[in-house]
Each structure stands twice: as structure tokens, then as C-alpha cells.
Amino acid sequence: MSDLIGYLLTGLGIGAGFALVGSGLVAIHRVTRVVNFAQGGFAVLAALLTSTLLSAGLPHGVAESGGVALGALAGLVVGVIAIGRPGTSPGTSLIVTLGLGVLAYAIEVLIWGDQPRSFPGLTGVAEVGDARVPAHYLLILAVTAVVFALMAWFFARTDPGRALTACASNRYAAQVVGIDVRRMGLLAFTLGGALGGLAGVLTTPVQQVTFDSDVTLIVNGFAAAILGGLSRPMVTLAGGLLLGVTQTVVAGYGGGAYQLEVALVLMLTVMIVQAARTGPVPEAAR
Amino acid sequence: MTVELAVGNVSRAFGGVYAVRDVSLTVPAGELRAVIGPNGAGKSTLFALIGGQLAVDAGTVALDGVRVERRPAHRRGIGVVFQAARVFHGMTVRENVMVGAHAITRAGFLAAALRLPRHHRDERRIREQAMVCLDRTGLADWADRPAEELPLGRQRSLQLARALCGEPRLLLLDEPASGLRAGERELLSDLITRLRAEGLTMLLVEHDVAFVMRLADRITVLDLGRVIADGTPAEVRANPKVQTAYLGVRPDEPHLHARGVAE
Numbered sequence: 001m002s003d004l005i006g007y008l009l010t011g012l013g014i015g016a017g018f019a020l021v022g023s024g025l026v027a028i029h030r031v032t033r034v035v036n037f038a039q040g041g042f043a044v045l046a047a048l049l050t051s052t053l054l055s056a057g058l059p060h061g062v063a064e065s066g067g068v069a070l071g072a073l074a075g076l077v078v079g080v081i082a083i084g085r086p087g088t089s090p091g092t093s094l095i096v097t098l099g100l101g102v103l104a105y106a107i108e109v110l111i112w113g114d115q116p117r118s119f120p121g122l123t124g125v126a127e128v129g130d131a132r133v134p135a136h137y138l139l140i141l142a143v144t145a146v147v148f149a150l151m152a153w154f155f156a157r158t159d160p161g162r163a164l165t166a167c168a169s170n171r172y173a174a175q176v177v178g179i180d181v182r183r184m185g186l187l188a189f190t191l192g193g194a195l196g197g198l199a200g201v202l203t204t205p206v207q208q209v210t211f212d213s214d215v216t217l218i219v220n221g222f223a224a225a226i227l228g229g230l231s232r233p234m235v236t237l238a239g240g241l242l243l244g245v246t247q248t249v250v251a252g253y254g255g256g257a258y259q260l261e262v263a264l265v266l267m268l269t270v271m272i273v274q275a276a277r278t279g280p281v282p283e284a285a286r
Numbered sequence: 287m288t289v290e291l292a293v294g295n296v297s298r299a300f301g302g303v304y305a306v307r308d309v310s311l312t313v314p315a316g317e318l319r320a321v322i323g324p325n326g327a328g329k330s331t332l333f334a335l336i337g338g339q340l341a342v343d344a345g346t347v348a349l350d351g352v353r354v355e356r357r358p359a360h361r362r363g364i365g366v367v368f369q370a371a372r373v374f375h376g377m378t379v380r381e382n383v384m385v386g387a388h389a390i391t392r393a394g395f396l397a398a399a400l401r402l403p404r405h406h407r408d409e410r411r412i413r414e415q416a417m418v419c420l421d422r423t424g425l426a427d428w429a430d431r432p433a434e435e436l437p438l439g440r441q442r443s444l445q446l447a448r449a450l451c452g453e454p455r456l457l458l459l460d461e462p463a464s465g466l467r468a469g470e471r472e473l474l475s476d477l478i479t480r481l482r483a484e485g486l487t488m489l490l491v492e493h494d495v496a497f498v499m500r501l502a503d504r505i506t507v508l509d510l511g512r513v514i515a516d517g518t519p520a521e522v523r524a525n526p527k528v529q530t531a532y533l534g535v536r537p538d539e540p541h542l543h544a545r546g547v548a549e
């Protein structure tokens with residue numbers, strides 16, 4: 001029993017990382033209709049920079065913020081390249097993000113090498129019931145909860161947030177109301193970059209980071225996001241947590257090598273079911 | 287009298303065929319102008335050229351003396367009400383109207399993200415202004431309902447409220463009466479009359495001639511992409527060219543145009 005509670009909490013912590021990456025995908029997709037394949041790269045960049053800043057002696061908090069800021073900046077840069085030119089179709093932009101993701105590998109290997117890196121997070125062990133869980137997992141959960149609450153507030157209660165939601169609902173009408181749809185797209189990319197960066201910074205202390213960690217993150221993040229049709233942040237949160245828990249439980253009871261497969265199977269199942277219900281899948285991925 | 291909207295020799299072609307050709311019109315401040323014409327006359331194209339949804343091939347569009355034909359739609363300061371129900375789904379009626387204030391809101395992303403006092407001030411002001419616009423359009427009771435739940439007529443009022451919240455210099459309405467039931471149509475024409483009395487300049491493109499004849503100060507008639515008449519409702523009604531173009535009747539068949547254009 002204490003094993004199961006432990007697996008659940010670790011799973012939620014890992015799933016929160018997927019949810020953050022996935023919600024970044026959602027933030028970008030609902031406004032721009034672009035599936036951003038560079039999304040996992042933001043997490044890797046942020047984590048790598050944080051490790052450098054920490055070893056340079058910067059205190060915790062500052063270093064992590066620096067990482068998230070780099071994620072946001074990378075998001076903006078990817079946005080400018082992918083959607084900066086008026087009239088670029090979402091399909092073309094998708095390919096651009098894929099290319100930029102690969103380019104990021106080269107840059108990361110050049111600067112940080114190809115060996116795994118990590119840095120310490122919250123130390124200590126928390127006791128929940130009779131289970132003992134590294135305290136950092138609880139930190140991940142707490143930060144994720146706050147971030148999702150802030151996002152809900154931002155999208156409903158601030159002018160830029162409402163403008164983003166308006167663009168997501170009807171670009172044509174949004175323009176007429178005086179919204180610069182392209183600028184909102186760039187804001188969405190920046191936000192997506194920050195969310196991806198946060199995922200990387202939060203999860204690295206419990207699972208290391210290498211230049212190609214983005215594959216795991218993007219597959220799981222996409223699986224979480226596709227649950228909500230790439231447009232609903234809260235469903236993405238639920239999807240991410242579910243994925244994290246499923247994988248940890250599967251791994252805990254003996255299937256440690258199959259974590260990514262679990263995500264892929266779930267993703268394919270959701271996409272097939274959605275396709276059967278609403279027509280072609282590209283509708284969601286477009 | 288100041289000229290609010292001046293359209294000068296505007297043309298737009300699609301695949302070599304002119305949808306609008308050398309159209310000019312001027313609308314003084316405070317006037318309610320209607321643009322009518324049969325199907326394919328170029329009304330919707332002209333509407334989109336003024337609103338900025340389409341680029342002009344040639345010609346000028348000026349608002350209060352400032353040329354805007356090269357500006358994107360979001361920087362023209364024109365309020366637009368579409369025929370189709372283009373409200374924002376996934377938001378309440380009130381939030382829809384609050385989005386309308388985006389163009390005149392100063393506090394940006396940072397002020398919101400850092401929760402600066404300026405953001406709170408702006409948010410309160412926008413909320414109050416949205417409520418005023420909801421009152422003006424008779425939507426106050428619906429403020430907290432999801433926008434997509436409103437009946438079609440109310441969705442059009444919502445578009446109007448949203449446009450008003452942006453304090454436009456000019457309001458464009460695309461066939462506002464189409465698809466509405468008689469009661470809704472009355473409400474709408476009352477509302478337009480009220481806005482007219484408040485001094486708002488409006489240009490409405492309309493298919494329903496009777497609706498326009500009652501409301502408009504002046505009417506511009508398009509046919510085959512060109513202006514064929516321009517005048518008061520009475521003048522336009524009496525114009526034989528209008529009768530021919532609009533109803534497909536010749537002036538030598540008086541029994542037909544007596545029934546149509548003359549209401």
C-alpha cells in the first residue's frame with residue numbers, strides 16, 4: 001500500500017512535468033494552430049542553463065528563473081521564425097519548429113556536451129501516510145498547481161489573456177476588434193516557451209537532462225495535450241497527471257522499460273478514438 | 287462638417303473581374319449611410335475594403351482625413367458587426383464585450399503579469415465600460431452566460447456591444463437585419479436609431495431595402511461594382527436607374543417598381 005502511494009505521488013510529480021509541456025503546446029496551438037515540435041527543446045535549454053548557473057554559484061530561485069526566462073526567449077525566437085512571416089501556413093510552421101528543434105540539439109551539444117546533467121532540487125524526504133517520497137516531487141506538484149491557477153486567472157481576467165482566448169476562438173473577429181493576431185501568436189509562443197522551460201527546470205533534479213530529453217517530454221506532453229484536442233489546458237493537466245501516474249505504476253510493478261510506449265499507445269488510442277468521432281485527426285493537429 | 291469616412295476611387299478585382307470599380311463615397315460625421323445593391327453588386331467587397339479584411343488594388347480610404355487603406359484591420363479603429371455570428375466562444379457575454387476594449391487598453395502583458403495597480407485600474411474601467419455597452423444593447427441580463435448560448439439576434443447585439451466597447455469612430459454593419467425575426471428586427475432598428483441620435487457615424491450594407499429606407503440618412507446604390515446612385519431615401523427610390531438595376535425591371539413597366547422599391 002505504501003508502495004502504491006509512493007508511486008502515485010512520484011507519478012503525479014512526473015505527470016505535472018508532462019502537463020506543463022503539454023499546456024505549452026496548447027497555449028501555442030490554440031492561438032496559432034501550429035503544433036510546436038520545438039516544445040521539448042525549451043525544457044532542455046532551460047534545464048541546461050540552470051545547471052550552468054547553479055554551478056557558477058548563483059542561488060536557487062535565481063538560477064531556475066534564469067532557465068525559465070531562457071525558455072521564454074527561445075519560445076519567442078521560435079515564434080518569430082515559425083510564424084513571423086505573414087501568410088505562413090500552420091503546416092509550414094510545424095516543419096519550421098521541427099527543424100529548429102533539431103538545430104537546438106547542435107547548439108546544446110556544442111555548449112553543454114552530450115552527457116547527462118542534473119542539479120539538486122528540494123532535498124529531503126516527505127512522509128505521506130506511511131509512504132516516503134522525495135520532497136522535490138511535492139514541490140513540482142505545488143508549483144504546477146499554482147501555475148495552472150495563474151493561467152486560468154490570466155486567460156479570463158486580463159486583457160492580453162482575453163485577447164489570446166479571442167484569437168483562439170475566432171481570428172477573423174479578433175482582428176476586427178483591434179487585436180494584432182500575429183503579436184498574440186508571438187505572445188503565445190513566449191508563454192509556451194516559459195511553460196516548457198518551467199517543466200525542464202522542475203523535473204531535472206529527479207530525472208536528469210540530456211540534449212535529447214525533449215523526445216520523452218514532447219511525446220508525453222503531446223499525448224496529454226491531444227486528450228483535450230490541443231485546445232484545453234485543464235484537460236491537458238488531467239491527461240499529463242494520468243500519464244505520469246500510469247507510467248510510474250507500470251514501471252513500479254515491473255515494466256520499467258516501457259514508459260515511453262505507454263505514452264505512445266495512449267496517444268494513438270486517443271487520436272484514433274477522436275478521429276472516429278470527429279473526422280480526420282489532422283483537424284486537431286493542424 | 288467633418289468628413290468621417292472618405293472612400294476615393296477604390297477598386298478591387300478577383301481574377302481579372304472587378305468586384306468594386308472606382309467607387310467613391312463620403313460619409314459626414316454623425317451620418318447613417320446605407321449601401322444597397324443587388325446580389326453581386328460589390329457591397330460585401332466594399333465593406334471588407336473599408337474594414338481592412340481585403341486590400342484595395344487602387345484608391346484610398348480615409349478616416350477623419352487620415353489615410354488608412356494600407357493599415358491592417360486591427361489598426362483602423364473601425365467597429366465591425368458581421369452578418370455571421372462571430373462572437374468568441376468559450377467566453378461569457380461580458381468577457382466578449384471586454385475583449386472589444388483591447389484596442390484602447392494601455393496596460394499590456396507585463397502590467398497584467400506583474401499585477402501592477404495600473405492593470406487593476408484598467409480592468410475595473412473595462413468592466414464598467416463593458417457593462418454600459420451591455421446596457422445600451424439590452425444584453426445586461428445575459429452578461430454572465432456563455433456567448434455561444436445566445437440566440438442569433440442577441441449574438442448580433444453582442445457583436446454591436448463588443449464593437450461599441452472599443453469606442454469606434456465609425457461603425458460598419460454587414461446586413462444586420464438578415465436572418466432576424468420581426469421582433470428582433472424592431473429591436474435592432476431601435477438600437478441603431480438610438481446610436482444615430484448619440485452621434486455615432488455608421489455605414490451599413492443591407493439587402494433589405496425596406497429596412498434601410500426607414501433608417502438611413504443617405505443611401506448609396508451599387509450595381510456591378512459601381513455607384514449608380516447616391517442620395518436621400520426618397521431620391522434613391524425615385525431614381526429609374528436604381529429601379530432597373532435593383533429589381534431587374536425597366537422604367538417602362540411602372541406596375542412592377544411601384545410594388546418593389548417604393549415599398
